[in-house]
Amino acid sequence: xxxxxxxxxxxxxxxxxxxxxxxxxxxxxxxxxxxxxxxxxxxxxxxxxxxxxxxxxxxxxxxxxxxxxxxxxxxxxxxxxxxxxxxxxxxxxxxxxxxxxxxxxxxxxxxxxxxxxxxxxxxxxxxxxxxxxxxxxxxxxxxxxxxxxxxxxxxxxxxxxxxxxxxxxxxxxxxxxxxxxxxxxxxxxxxxxxxxxxxxxxxxxxxxxxxxxxxxxxxxxxxxxxxxxxxxxxxxxxxxxxxxxxxxx
Numbered sequence: 371x372x373x374x375x376x377x378x379x380x381x382x383x384x385x386x387x388x389x390x391x392x393x394x395x396x397x398x399x400x401x402x403x404x405x406x407x408x409x410x411x412x413x414x415x416x417x418x419x420x421x422x423x424x425x426x427x428x429x430x431x432x433x434x435x436x437x438x439x440x441x442x443x444x445x446x447x448x449x450x451x452x453x454x455x456x457x458x459x460x461x462x463x464x465x466x467x468x469x470x471x472x473x474x475x476x477x478x479x480x481x482x483x484x485x486x487x488x489x490x491x492x493x494x495x496x497x498x499x500x501x502x503x504x505x506x507x508x509x510x511x512x513x514x515x516x517x518x519x520x521x522x523x524x525x526x527x528x529x530x531x532x533x534x535x536x537x538x539x540x541x542x543x544x545x546x547x548x549x550x551x552x553x554x555x556x557x558x559x560x561x562x563x564x565x566x567x568x569x570x571x572x573x574x575x576x577x578x579x580x581x582x583x584x585x586x587x588x589x590x591x592x593x594x595x596x597x598x599x600x601x602x603x604x605x606x607x608x609x610x611x612x613x614x615x616x617x618x619x
Contacts, residue, residue, distance in 0.1 A: 376585050382531070383581045389532045390573040391566075393550040394540070395458075396465050401529060408526035415519035416490055419510045420497045432499030448504070452487055454534075461537045531577065539573050 373381070392398045425432055437445075463469055494502050498509050507523075510516040540550060548565050563571070 376588055379581050379584055379588075382527075383578055386528055386531045386577060387570075387574050389528050390535065390539075390577060391569055392532060393569065394465060395461055395533065395536060398529070398532065402533075405526045405529035408522045411522050412519050412526070413486060413490060415515050415522075416506055417493060419506075419513075419515045419519075420493055422513075422515065423497075423511060425497045425509075432497060432501060434495075435500045449487075458533055458537055461540060535573070535577060535580075539569075539576055543569070543572065 389401075392401070395402075462475075463472055466472065466475075490506075494506050494509075498506075501509065503509050507516055507520060510519075543550060548568050550565075
């Protein structure tokens with residue numbers, strides 16, 4: 371690609387600005403359905419790609435190296451990050467019309483995503499073994515399935531940027547007195563700006579600060595961004611479990 375990775379980060383930041391202006395999760399419900407369809411197609415593309423290529427018949431075929439403490443820790447952190455969506459739970463619960471149905475939501479959620487995770491993990495490791503990349507698209511050949519998968523992931527990733535940041539920005543905005551239900555440029559003003567303008571400036575700078583950090587991490591060796599991402603997800607999951615256990619007690 372003629373565009374470097376650090377430049378793609380800037381492009382992603384700019385493209386995400388309009389999406390970040392959606393005030394609440396409820397307001398994004400229709401977009402979330404589209405993002406869900408993209409995720410399901412991406413998952414389907416993994417099985418199609420593996421079925422077409424059949425890597426186990428290639429020479430050399432997949433190998434399955436013995437694990438060690440470092441690989442085990444990295445794998446556990448990566449698996450923990452897969453459940454990093456816990457961070458959005460408080461906002462989902464806050465916006466629910468019937469919060470008492472939250473346990474039912476959790477049962478359906480984990481009943482669906484856990485089989486999805488394990489099926490993708492098993493197929494990916496069986497097909498590529500120790501050659502498996504963190505992003506399986508890097509294992510796939512340059513064919514129409516891989517291209518379609520990458521194109522479909524683009525809009526889905528924009529929504530992922532949005533909802534993973536929403537809880538944080540909403541907590542700050544509400545604490546500052548910026549009402550998320552006000553979507554126009556009309557009053558009430560806050561800090562000399564209407565809510566819509568405040569959201570535009572604040573959320574743009576908020577995501578921009580993360581882009582700046584990612585740019586700094588790109589200067590290191592290896593996939594530093596992915597490593598920090600996995601570690602953050604693992605810490606977040608442990609923190610969420612602690613809160614849930616405390617609430618049960």
